[in-house]
Amino acid sequence: MTRISTTPDRSTCAPSRAARELELKRREFDLAVNLGLIRTVPDEGGGGRHVARAEIDRLRSGDGFPGALRERVATAGTAEGAELMGVAPTRFTSLARYGLLVPVTFCLNRYRTVVWLYLAEELRQFAAERSNARLLTARRTPLEIREGVKAGMDRRPRNWRGRHVGFLTRQAGDDPWAHAAAVASLLDPADVADVVQDPEERARLARSRPRFPVHGTPGSPTAELAETLMTASEPDEVAWFRADLAHTMETARRHDHETKAPSPAPPSASESPTSPPAPRLGSRLLVSPRITRSAAECPASSPAPAAKRPAPSGCTPPQGLLSRLRRRSRRPAG
Template sequence: MPDSTLVPAVPATCSPSRAARELGLRRAEFDLAVHLGRIRTAPDEGGGAGRVVERAEILRLLAQHGFPSTLRERVRVVGTAEGAALMGIPAGRFTRLARLGLLVPVRFYLNRYRAVVWLYLAEELEQFATGAGNTCLLKGRTPETLRGQLAAGVDLRARNWRGRHFGFLLRQAADPWARAAAAAAFLAPAEIEDVVRDPGERALLERLRPAPPAHGAPGSSFAHLAEHLMTAQDPDELGWLRSDLAQAMREARTASAAPRTPARSPQAAERALVRCAEGGPRLPARPGVTPGDRPARNRRAVAHTVVTAPPAPTAPTAPRQAPDPRPEVPSAARGLRAWLFRASARPAQARPGYRARNRPSCTTETSSRPRTS
């Protein structure tokens, strides 16, 4: 009978990468399934900041009929050309329907030409194409009201994606402060400051604020473009996001107060003022050393400082000894340096062992060779 103690215990949770491998999905497909609610995740209670997948959730997905093809089909995304072919309409009509907000993108990426490529769920496109009330939109002339909106330049693709992503962030939020940070993720800093006046609360929202989808290296043009798509632009969209943020902040304040930064003591503030005036390093003062003991690096700042420190006590100096009348004997090192200096001052032709090989115009040693006539 085998010993049960040698059988390794199966962990109750696993990381998203491990869960994607066990489910036979690519990481992009797994993340999209989590966003859509197809795969349920839980907060990492082991101290990590991410999320984990429970073993029971993996077993539930493995037991589904037609796995894994059914799950892959539910998270399959297509672009404009493939989506238009799937719906049986021209690509131009597909783009117009997406700009009008009738087709909601689920993801986007930036190509090498810095153009935004929107991706749509194939399952939703098929449902839209088979809908009974959408026949007039797929065939025939576009209604006059919709054509007027297109002529005005309406494009709701980015806004619809933000609304969809906002719903995902709300589902992942674990507390009221995280829900408030989800609303603040789509607002500019000036908008957040107008709604949340407390600096401590704004610092907490900044720390909990979800990052935009990763596109390119941080600080690159791709990252700036992704952050621009993440920020609300329309006035009505800004209005309801500000309203959601204000409501979430009221609920968060009721649940728990934001952590405060401890105030500095008057002694610490005085030491910081003296350090700024002296131009010294901003380090805590060592015990037994006053600010006046450190050398001043900025004399102008010291001349205009208000806080002055008492002069440090001077130690008694030892009596000065009389100079030695004997002549100083140069050391060997000092004599060698003097000889090298005198040797370098002589002309090059007078130096022993001189060769012209080190001159830039010469490549071979020819000064010691006999001349032939």
């Protein structure tokens, strides 16, 4: 009688187990994965992404573990961030609403108030940059920032979305459908249906949709607020995501066409005997390199790397603000 082994696969770990072995809270672990500090691999059983045992061993053997890893994923809210940068919380909020400080994640407190969190390492770097000194030390916040905030400007949600889509596309790896699903996940379903009109393709996008953090019970006011924050809302931002979805869908369709193209039918008896058969290598048909080359080799249609992806209009503050502030600071007094 053949004995079937029931020993679980020890070569990878589920996220919860990996977080414990790396001495990270689950929120810290998820952020480390988003930032590319922890590499993950697809689970062969379709249960999400796992962490290879070799990756855990690599991180645990690093200098300063676990403190060094924790420091790289340390986040700060408004009060702690203002203290790190040596400014008042009101000024910190103004800089963030104007788009000069980009949140890395968010949470909702029990009062359903959005708490934006920033990488502590990035805040320290911003404060250490000499070109930002006037923004932090001037007696008053620059006029352009004050007027923008007074008019209700708040770039934090869209800046988070712009950053998060980069996280998602990095995790998508070489899967073009996962790339398209990452973009679609930040659009309203009506916009997705308008761009992707084939129901089967939309179902495939839904199956590849990345998992988002859960905020509250589904259907609750808290969950609805979180969904609003995770959905593109401003017209130019929506237009940018729609165009990116159309582009990534073209790449996914072309990938399917190139990898699943049916083999040609064998020549019939009625064909001319003088017509030479199509050249073959083994059992594969040799066709034009223009058709067989992969999507990654087609610069005119392949998606740009996440790091070079064009930012949606408005995700960064108006050009020239910092340079004008620096010019003003160099003018002679009096």
